[in-house]
Amino acid sequence: MSFTGDLRHLPIVDVIQLLHATKKSGTLNVRGRRGNCVLVFSEGYIVSASHALGKVSVGQVLVDLQLLGEEVLGRVVAEKNRSGAAFIALLIEGGHVQKEAAFRGLETLIVLTIVEILTWAGGKFTLEVDRVDIAEDYRYFPEQLKEDFIVGTQNVLMEALRIYDEKKRDGELEDEDGDEDFAPFPAGESTESSTVLSADDLGLSDLDQLEKTIPGVFTSLPDIDPLEAHRNTLREVAAGLSEAEQEELLAFLKKVEEGSGGHPPAQSGGTGRVILFSPDELFRYMLTAACKDSGVFVFATNDEGDLGPIIEQSMGKENSALLILDRPASAAAEENIVALRRRLKETFPRLPVIQLAPLPGYEFTLLAFADGIRTVFPRPLRSERPESFSTDFVQFLDSFRNHLQGFARAQGDKIGQLSRCLAGLREVREPQEAAAAVLQFVAGMFVRSLTLIVGPAELVAERSIGVNPDATRNNHLGFRISMAKPSIFHRVIEDGRLFFGSSDDQVIREHLFAAIGAPLRSTFLLLPMRSRGRTLALTYADFGALEAAPVQVDLLEILAGQAGLALENALLHKKLEKSSRQG
Numbered sequence: 022m023s024f025t026g027d028l029r030h031l032p033i034v035d036v037i038q039l040l041h042a043t044k045k046s047g048t049l050n051v052r053g054r055r056g057n058c059v060l061v062f063s064e065g066y067i068v069s070a071s072h073a074l075g076k077v078s079v080g081q082v083l084v085d086l087q088l089l090g091e092e093v094l095g096r097v098v099a100e101k102n103r104s105g106a107a108f109i110a111l112l113i114e115g116g117h118v119q120k121e122a123a124f125r126g127l128e129t130l131i132v133l134t135i136v137e138i139l140t141w142a143g144g145k146f147t148l149e150v151d152r153v154d155i156a157e158d159y160r161y162f163p164e165q166l167k168e169d170f171i172v173g174t175q176n177v178l179m180e181a182l183r184i185y186d187e188k189k190r191d192g193e194l195e196d197e198d199g200d201e202d203f204a205p206f207p208a209g210e211s212t213e214s215s216t217v218l219s220a221d222d223l224g225l226s227d228l229d230q231l232e233k234t235i236p237g238v239f240t241s242l243p244d245i246d247p248l249e250a251h252r253n254t255l256r257e258v259a260a261g262l263s264e265a266e267q268e269e270l271l272a273f274l275k276k277v278e279e280g281s282g283g284h285p286p287a288q289s290g291g292t293g294r295v296i297l298f299s300p301d302e303l304f305r306y307m308l309t310a311a312c313k314d315s316g317v318f319v320f321a322t323n324d325e326g327d328l329g330p331i332i333e334q335s336m337g338k339e340n341s342a343l344l345i346l347d348r349p350a351s352a353a354a355e356e357n358i359v360a361l362r363r364r365l366k367e368t369f370p371r372l373p374v375i376q377l378a379p380l381p382g383y384e385f386t387l388l389a390f391a392d393g394i395r396t397v398f399p400r401p402l403r404s405e406r407p408e409s410f411s412t413d414f415v416q417f418l419d420s421f422r423n424h425l426q427g428f429a430r431a432q433g434d435k436i437g438q439l440s441r442c443l444a445g446l447r448e449v450r451e452p453q454e455a456a457a458a459v460l461q462f463v464a465g466m467f468v469r470s471l472t473l474i475v476g477p478a479e480l481v482a483e484r485s486i487g488v489n490p491d492a493t494r495n496n497h498l499g500f501r502i503s504m505a506k507p508s509i510f511h512r513v514i515e516d517g518r519l520f521f522g523s524s525d526d527q528v529i530r531e532h533l534f535a536a537i538g539a540p541l542r543s544t545f546l547l548l549p550m551r552s553r554g555r556t557l558a559l560t561y562a563d564f565g566a567l568e569a570a571p572v573q574v575d576l577l578e579i580l581a582g583q584a585g586l587a588l589e590n591a592l593l594h595k596k597l598e599k600s601s602r603q604g
Contacts, residue, residue, distance in 0.1 A: 025320075037060070042065070058134050060131070083112075248274065251271055267411075277313070294318050294343070295344075295345060371572075380405060439576050446586075450591055455588045469488050471484065478505070480559065483499075508528035509528070513547045523569075542569045546561065550585055
């Protein structure tokens with residue numbers, strides 16, 4: 022198993038694009054309330070599919086495309102059941118359809134499978150790497166599938182999105198209600214017919230203006246123990262544990278499911294995108310399950326090659342990403358994780374990372390801090406304390422889950438604060454109000470912050486928050502910083518781009534720090550506020566006597582842009598008022 026996730030946090034479109042970009046081979050199982058869909062990938066290309074609706078098969082698709090008759094379909098199905106031969110092979114070799122028509126039916130079924138998943142409010146996906154379960158029907162076209170899907174993965178995806186969007190626009194397709202959760206379906210459980218899908222619902226009419234009906238079934242929710250799926254999975258991923266130990270883990274998951282784990286759920290709007298890198302299948306499963314519905318999305322993988330694309334995709338979303346690196350289980354693994362950690366920090370310097378460490382891992386922990394990791398969390402292994410592993414593991418999961426919930430709430434809080442700040446900027450009428458709004462928001466991320474007004478030859482410290490140890494309110498400072506010498510101030514003022522990082526800038530050290538005191542670490546922010554291509558003010562911020570912490574720089578860039586517009590509006594408003602008075 023390479024990685025798992027939740028469709029509510031990583032939509033199927035993103036999953037398919039990620040698998041295509043990383044050239045994955047494997048079977049992607051997507052489980053929702055309507056059933057189970059399967060997409061099979063070979064080197065990033067979709068080469069097989071299985072629809073959640075049992076009767077939406079390639080044979081029925083060919084009938085609805087008017088490429089096959091109902092009678093012929095019945096005869097071929099009977100022959101397939103009798104001989105066990107591949108369905109497509111029987112169709113082509115029997116002269117019932119042309120090879121191109123059969124391939125078109127298979128391609129259409131893939132599109133319909135993606136359209137079906139797009140309507141789901143949620144679901145769980147799991148990629149089983151290197152397990153390429155291509156249905157017998159598809160094996161007739163191994164080379165054609167590969168050739169036609171060289172760019173076809175994106176084409177098929179775009180076709181599915183087109184059908185979905187058009188049907189949604191025309192009110193012909195309804196998304197699944199997301200208020201209820203679903204229970205995974207036990208293997209082999211039969212389903213009952215409860216709904217008939219039309220060709221319009223599935224998008225076939227867009228392909229050939231069909232009016233026929235595709236019979237299908239929406240699988241109804243079975244009346245089963247919602248924890249049965251956890252129990253079945255634990256038997257597989259925790260096979261080395263005794264039944265009593267597995268039941269202890271199951272009891273923890275039950276407590277989480279019932280919301281009585283001792284921790285409140287993440288606040289509304291709090292979301293956290295967590296990337297877990299771990300070779301431990303049990304840990305990947307337990308952490309993902311423990312964080313479910315806690316405002317924390319865990320994307321778990323055991324493949325180093327996945328990390329770069331996953332991090333890039335996650336950091337491109339509106340929420341901040343957090344990387345968790347599992348503890349090494351051996352000395353060789355320790356060297357590998359240190360090398361990986363350093364590569365990732367070099368590529369993604371602003372990515373917050375949590376390193377899980379051995380319980381007595383003193384040297385490894387110190388090395389992690391030396392590499393710039395801000396949080397190191399101890400994690401138990403069964404090989405170290407087998408007699409109490411399940412108890413130790415549950416205690417770790419409970420504490421670590423609470424830690425991640427705090428991360429999720431912090432992200433939600435910051436986004437909510439930004440929304441309120443942007444709403445306030447729309448009401449600004451005085452230029453100084455825009456600078457004050459930026460200062461207030463920045464103060465929520467840093468310990469000390471101040472506004473510097475940009476003059477022709479100097480900066481003037483106009484207002485601050487937290488500069489004095491006992492300061493609880495804004496205060497006017499008034500000191501000045503000469504711009505006679507080149508400094509980082511010049512660079513930010515001239516190019517209009519924020520700076521966040523460490524610097525031993527001489528002007529900062531000799532003039533700014535001389536006035537307000539030097540922070541513990543020389544990691545600071547310079548955020549420009551611009552109007553008509555000119556920087557009018559800078560917001561400076563640092564962490565004071567505390568260690569530097571990760572900062573959502575993208576939120577600050579959004580804020581600076583909106584503050585600049587608010588500043589322009591305020592200046593224009595004042596100019597109009599002045600003209601009106603003079604007139």
